[in-house]
Amino acid sequence: MKKYLLSPGPTPVPEECLAKMAEPIIHHRTPAYVEMNKLAMEKMKKVFYTDGDVLIFVSSGTGAMEGAVVNTIDKNDKAIVVRSGKFGERWGELVETYGGVPLYIDLEWGKKLEPKLIADLLDKNPDTKAVFTTLTETSTGIVYPIKEIGEIVSGTDALLIVDAISGLGGQEFYMDDWKVDITVSGSQKGLMLPPGQAYAAVNEKAWKIIKQKSRACYYFNWAKYLKGQVGAGKDPFTGAVSHTKALLKALEIIEKDTMESRFQRYKVLAKACRAAVNAIGLELFAEVPCDVVTAVKVPEGIDGKLLVKKLRDEYGVTIAGGQAHVAGKIFRIAHMGYIERFDIIIIISALEMVLAELGYEFRMGNGVAAAQKILAEEYI
Amino acid sequence: MKKYLLSPGPTPVPEECLAKMAEPIIHHRTPAYVEMNKLAMEKMKKVFYTDGDVLIFVSSGTGAMEGAVVNTIDKNDKAIVVRSGKFGERWGELVETYGGVPLYIDLEWGKKLEPKLIADLLDKNPDTKAVFTTLTETSTGIVYPIKEIGEIVSGTDALLIVDAISGLGGQEFYMDDWKVDITVSGSQKGLMLPPGQAYAAVNEKAWKIIKQKSRACYYFNWAKYLKGQVGAGKDPFTGAVSHTKALLKALEIIEKDTMESRFQRYKVLAKACRAAVNAIGLELFAEVPCDVVTAVKVPEGIDGKLLVKKLRDEYGVTIAGGQAHVAGKIFRIAHMGYIERFDIIIIISALEMVLAELGYEFRMGNGVAAAQKILAEEYI
Numbered sequence: 068m069k070k071y072l073l074s075p076g077p078t079p080v081p082e083e084c085l086a087k088m089a090e091p092i093i094h095h096r097t098p099a100y101v102e103m104n105k106l107a108m109e110k111m112k113k114v115f116y117t118d119g120d121v122l123i124f125v126s127s128g129t130g131a132m133e134g135a136v137v138n139t140i141d142k143n144d145k146a147i148v149v150r151s152g153k154f155g156e157r158w159g160e161l162v163e164t165y166g167g168v169p170l171y172i173d174l175e176w177g178k179k180l181e182p183k184l185i186a187d188l189l190d191k192n193p194d195t196k197a198v199f200t201t202l203t204e205t206s207t208g209i210v211y212p213i214k215e216i217g218e219i220v221s222g223t224d225a226l227l228i229v230d231a232i233s234g235l236g237g238q239e240f241y242m243d244d245w246k247v248d249i250t251v252s253g254s255q256k257g258l259m260l261p262p263g264q265a266y267a268a269v270n271e272k273a274w275k276i277i278k279q280k281s282r283a284c285y286y287f288n289w290a291k292y293l294k295g296q297v298g299a300g301k302d303p304f305t306g307a308v309s310h311t312k313a314l315l316k317a318l319e320i321i322e323k324d325t326m327e328s329r330f331q332r333y334k335v336l337a338k339a340c341r342a343a344v345n346a347i348g349l350e351l352f353a354e355v356p357c358d359v360v361t362a363v364k365v366p367e368g369i370d371g372k373l374l375v376k377k378l379r380d381e382y383g384v385t386i387a388g389g390q391a392h393v394a395g396k397i398f399r400i401a402h403m404g405y406i407e408r409f410d411i412i413i414i415i416s417a418l419e420m421v422l423a424e425l426g427y428e429f430r431m432g433n434g435v436a437a438a439q440k441i442l443a444e445e446y447i
Numbered sequence: 448m449k450k451y452l453l454s455p456g457p458t459p460v461p462e463e464c465l466a467k468m469a470e471p472i473i474h475h476r477t478p479a480y481v482e483m484n485k486l487a488m489e490k491m492k493k494v495f496y497t498d499g500d501v502l503i504f505v506s507s508g509t510g511a512m513e514g515a516v517v518n519t520i521d522k523n524d525k526a527i528v529v530r531s532g533k534f535g536e537r538w539g540e541l542v543e544t545y546g547g548v549p550l551y552i553d554l555e556w557g558k559k560l561e562p563k564l565i566a567d568l569l570d571k572n573p574d575t576k577a578v579f580t581t582l583t584e585t586s587t588g589i590v591y592p593i594k595e596i597g598e599i600v601s602g603t604d605a606l607l608i609v610d611a612i613s614g615l616g617g618q619e620f621y622m623d624d625w626k627v628d629i630t631v632s633g634s635q636k637g638l639m640l641p642p643g644q645a646y647a648a649v650n651e652k653a654w655k656i657i658k659q660k661s662r663a664c665y666y667f668n669w670a671k672y673l674k675g676q677v678g679a680g681k682d683p684f685t686g687a688v689s690h691t692k693a694l695l696k697a698l699e700i701i702e703k704d705t706m707e708s709r710f711q712r713y714k715v716l717a718k719a720c721r722a723a724v725n726a727i728g729l730e731l732f733a734e735v736p737c738d739v740v741t742a743v744k745v746p747e748g749i750d751g752k753l754l755v756k757k758l759r760d761e762y763g764v765t766i767a768g769g770q771a772h773v774a775g776k777i778f779r780i781a782h783m784g785y786i787e788r789f790d791i792i793i794i795i796s797a798l799e800m801v802l803a804e805l806g807y808e809f810r811m812g813n814g815v816a817a818a819q820k821i822l823a824e825e826y827i
Contacts, residue, residue: 077472089469092457092641094765127505127684133666164665229732263643263687285544287512304507307643385474
């Protein structure tokens with residue numbers, strides 16, 4: 068059965084990048100590798116829209132998140148954590164693990180974040196060291212107002228640290244213009260690569276703090292990366308050679324395409340996806356839906372887990388169900404990375420077939436038609 | 448120029464494994480992935496020769512080393528560290544980073560380790576929590592007497608923790624029989640894969656200690672891996688899907704070949720390599736040379752760095768130079784993983800050509816002939 072991957076990470080990898088994954092390995096201490104590494108870091112800056120430094124890790128995105136915490140937060144340091152999804156919760160778990168004092172902004176999953184909440188908390192806690200939040204919360208499909216948050220946090224001594232693991236390269240994001248100090252991301256989402264590599268972009272304000280920290284860490288000690296990797300293209304520990312080769316190919320694709328067209332394209336894909344599920348009579352989960360993943364409420368009387376399972380096992384289409392307390396209650400369709408217009412047609416078409424099979428009442432084809440209309444008129 | 452990789456990591460990857468790296472990505476929360484993961488962990492036990500649990504990480508080998516320290520050593524815990532090479536030093540750095548009290552056994556690089564030194568230190572420090580050492584020290588080419596060390600340490604409460612990053616799958620090693628409690632390894636050496644995945648094998652004695660630890664850690668918190676990965680095939684964080692696919696292919700190759708034939712084969716390759724360098728008039732660096740990498744002293748009057756550079760840039764053959772204070776003074780030829788008999792002929796032949804060019808006096812062809820003789824008679 069032909070397979071289609073529309074989960075919000077890992078995402079499908081372009082054939083040219085897969086071919087790079089299959090290239091012979093070169094040694095990581097050769098000039099050829101060092102050049103590759105430097106070029107990858109340089110081009111990644113354009114994806115983050117930053118003049119800061121980009122670090123490349125061998126880890127999943129969580130490794131980069133852990134690094135962002137251990138390198139900035141000492142024991143008893145206050146940190147504001149926006150917690151309204153699985154990955155916001157992960158920031159909180161990390162801060163707690165390392166003895167920081169999290170000041171939580173707890174919102175119901177999928178609910179809008181008012182930046183004023185952060186401003187108020189910062190006012191009350193001027194000794195806050197960092198604000199941890201998320202560009203697009205993969206577990207709920209929401210986008211947070213990072214630009215507005217940046218305006219608030221940049222006026223204080225606190226660092227603004229953003230998890231852009233699922234958003235980078237898909238959701239509009241301008242690190243420097245939006246005054247973000249640290250952004251972390253991973254390979255297997257908008258960057259169109261297999262899982263295995265993670266990234267952090269770090270500005271001067273953040274380096275000043277990081278350099279003062281004495282926190283015990285080794286593999287994720289960012290000072291080591293600044294010295295070896297940023298300075299000289301030399302990974303402190305053996306780099307993921309195949310991923311870096313594939314990354315360069317992905318960055319070439321992104322560069323030719325341009326970041327701006329990609330932002331526009333995912334916006335249209337998201338709009339088409341939303342129009343389609345609405346036309347089927349389904350409701351969105353996120354109050355402010357992002358451009359890279361659409362979270363949809365499972366309609367009354369339908370078994371959400373069975374829906375996702377049938378799509379995968381009987382139609383070959385993999386999407387994601389809900390996590391934690393929304394398991395079985397929502398499903399999530401990705402439109403990031405190497406997912407394009409006919410992938411949306413495929414998932415909407417398959418979704419309609421499965422919903423019909425499960426006894427949901429609607430007019431088959433309405434969803435596809437709604438998506439087609441938008442894709443025909445607005446897709447670039 | 449045709450390229451040959453004979454460095455002690457990363458090593459060449461068999462074409463069948465490279466092809467796996469290029470396969471489409473599957474989602475890490477599907478039954479298909481969970482099955483792959485479980486099978487990989489099960490087969491890895493045979494490579495470690497253990498009935499313990501095998502954990503799989505997305506990281507370089509150092510990440511698994513860090514995990515072995517943070518999960519077993521609390522602040523002020525005493526740990527014996529055998530330090531006579533770059534990777535022994537890394538154990539020490541890790542123990543120090545996390546506030547442990549390292550009891551160092553400092554040997555000159557390349558010198559033999561007397562297990563009695565460990566016994567004496569354990570006698571004097573019965574409260575020692577762990578002994579950290581190395582199977583094959585990649586930086587010097589020595590093999591340590593792990594079996595004898597296991598006899599000593601297993602009689603105490605201390606854990607024996609072995610870095611088998613370069614040795615696993617090449618150098619004879621029987622984790623359970625030799626009473627090793629934790630073994631860590633990486634993908635890019637004897638396992639014939641690209642860098643990006645690391646492994647740990649953990650026995651019951653070690654789990655008992657790990658479960659009592661309260662040390663702050665998140666990404667390398669092995670309890671999370673025990674629960675999700677070992678228990679249910681579910682990685683706590685997105686796994687390196689491509690690597691796991693390639694790992695299964697590598698394990699299939701190893702299984703068909705058998706571990707025992709491979710041990711024998713690398714023994715013969717090492718013997719041929721040593722005979723060849725001796726026939727050229729060169730000296731070995733390690734007092735007890737291992738089977739997976741041969742470290743050779745650069746002869747008087749020859750520029751060691753230039754030698755390695757010429758081999759790489761003019762002949763296409765990548766080996767490794769010396770690290771730290773032996774930079775320029777030794778070079779290292781790997782015979783691990785997917786390196787076989789004619790690769791040894793290639794490197795010896797190229798080495799002779801470069802040595803002649805650099806003005807070293809010897810009879811061209813003697814090295815190759817010495818290697819040929821052993822390979823013809825003993826290679827399996």
